[in-house]
Amino acid sequence: MSSAETTTPRQAAPPPNVHGASVLTVDVGGTDLKSALSDAAGALADVRRVGTPRSVDHPGDAVVERTVELLNEYRLAWPDRPIGAIGMIAPGLVDEVRGVGVFSANLGWRDYPFAERVNAITGLPVTFGHDVGAAGEAEVRLGAAxxxxxxxxxxxxxxxxxxxxxxxxxxxxxxxxxxxxxxxxxxxxxxxxxxxxxxxxxxxxxxxxxxxxxxxxxxxxxxxxxxxxxxxxxxxxxxxxxxxxxxxxxxxxxxxxxxxxxxxxxxxxxxxxxxxxxxxxxxxxxxxxxxxxxxxxxxxxMGQDAGLIGAALRARGLLETP
Ligand SMILES: [Zn+2]
Incomplete structure (x- = not known):
């Protein structure tokens, strides 16, 4: 699979009033892709579940396209809730620092720069992390631990x-x-x-x-x-x-x-x-x-949505970093 690099920086300047902005959170699972809006207090709204888009030749691109479609759908559905960042998570090996899907046996990508690609299309700051890591962060910051x-x-x-x-x-x-x-x-x-x-x-x-x-x-x-x-x-x-x-x-x-x-x-x-x-x-x-x-x-x-909540926490971290 091709994963030609783009030269666009991963984090664009966040829009004004970002602290009150919502975050779009996306959990790319082996079967389903879950998404939601998360507000400044971390509460999830409009949790949606669709089949994970599959492409033999371009599995990463298919997920990016779906994520961009979701962003547009949420913006239409929630016009008074501006979205300031996107937090994505997925299974497999993930390089969270670079926002790269290193390997997923099940979903098929290798070294795919998710954060960079979604940022290049949307202009929003994007995090791409590991699903279990995100669920863990939710448990440590807000849950059992x-x-x-x-x-x-x-x-x-x-x-x-x-x-x-x-x-x-x-x-x-x-x-x-x-x-x-x-x-x-x-x-x-x-x-x-x-x-x-x-x-x-x-x-x-x-x-x-x-x-x-x-x-x-x-x-x-x-x-x-x-x-x-x-x-x-x-x-x-x-x-x-x-x-x-x-x-x-x-x-x-x-x-x-x-x-x-x-x-x-x-x-x-x-x-x-x-x-x-x-x-x-x-x-x-x-x-x-x-x-x-x-x-x-x-x-x-934190329940079934722990990953979504953890992904939102990370994405919000981008907004709150000066
Ligand atoms: Zn084993």
């Missing part, structure tokens, strides 16, 4: 990804930090990423459903059904859930020992299991540690 500085926000769904905060700053690692789901754990299986033993092959909601079906021969809707079956005494379900808890506890223990993590915030589909997950996980983490700082395990609070 508010006021804490050494935090890991883990999103456990089909896979597992994390946002890591040390001393109040998110660790970026050039876009490579936070791939907790693709770090080896005891008992881990062959992973779709090509490595052997990744946490998400055992500890994710996707793995719980898949491993239960493999063992029992019974198809299930998802991990929540397996958790229910485990409560009802189904042996295969209980084993699979125990394996997941052990794998997650291993990773949390490693993080706590390495980073001195104060709190691990768990979000995504599996977090909805509540105490059925949190209680055994707390005990397993406790058993794995001795003198270490014991991280609190907290449920994410």
């Amino acid at each position: 508010q006021g804490l500085s050494d935090v890991v926000v883990m999103i456990i769904g089909t896979g597992i990804a994390a946002a890591v905060f040390c001393g109040g700053q998110r660790v970026q690692g050039g876009g490579f930090a936070g791939e907790v789901g693709h770090a080896q754990v005891p008992g881990g299986e062959r992973c779709a990423c090509g490595a052997m033993g990744c946490l998400e092959t055992v500890g994710s909601a996707g793995a719980i459903a898949r491993r239960y079906s493999q063992r029992s021969g019974v198809a299930v809707d998802g991990a929540r059904e397996v958790l229910k079956l485990a409560q009802l005494g189904d042996r295969h379900a209980a084993d699979v859930v125990d394996d997941a808890v052990a794998a997650l506890a291993f990773s949390v223990g490693q993080l706590a020992a390495t980073l001195g993590t104060e709190a691990v915030v768990i979000g995504g589909g599996l977090a909805q299991a509540g105490e059925q997950l949190f209680d055994p996980l707390r005990r397993a983490v406790d058993n794995a540690l001795s003198f270490h700082r014991r991280p609190r395990l907290l449920a994410a609070r």
Whole structure:
């Protein structure tokens, strides 16, 4: 795919009265593209969801075109709410400093300069960040980990990804930090990423459903059904859930020992299991540690729109930077 550079600077001068301006926030997902307007207080309005535009040859351009269309649609729908910046997020490897989508296996781009392209067309300042990183920032600034500085926000769904905060700053690692789901754990299986033993092959909601079906021969809707079956005494379900808890506890223990993590915030589909997950996980983490700082395990609070909220916070940061 071509990603010829343009020479337009990434950040144009913001329009006047930017502090009261709204921010357009866009979450480019593997299936859906979500968008909303965010006001100066961070509240979302007019949350919309459309299919993520796909293009084999120009996947980045297709997303940029859709984002520009959305900007125009929101301006028409909300004429008295001027939009002063755009905050975009996406999965995969993201260079947030340059606003570049480094790689997305699912969506198909490589080294695509999203922030620069959208800025060149709209003239607005644009941020382009990582979806889980943005959700993590929302949890740290407004949600479950508010006021804490050494935090890991883990999103456990089909896979597992994390946002890591040390001393109040998110660790970026050039876009490579936070791939907790693709770090080896005891008992881990062959992973779709090509490595052997990744946490998400055992500890994710996707793995719980898949491993239960493999063992029992019974198809299930998802991990929540397996958790229910485990409560009802189904042996295969209980084993699979125990394996997941052990794998997650291993990773949390490693993080706590390495980073001195104060709190691990768990979000995504599996977090909805509540105490059925949190209680055994707390005990397993406790058993794995001795003198270490014991991280609190907290449920994410920002909900499904955490990424949109985090993206809006970053974009608003551009407006508020003199
Ligand atoms: Zn992997």
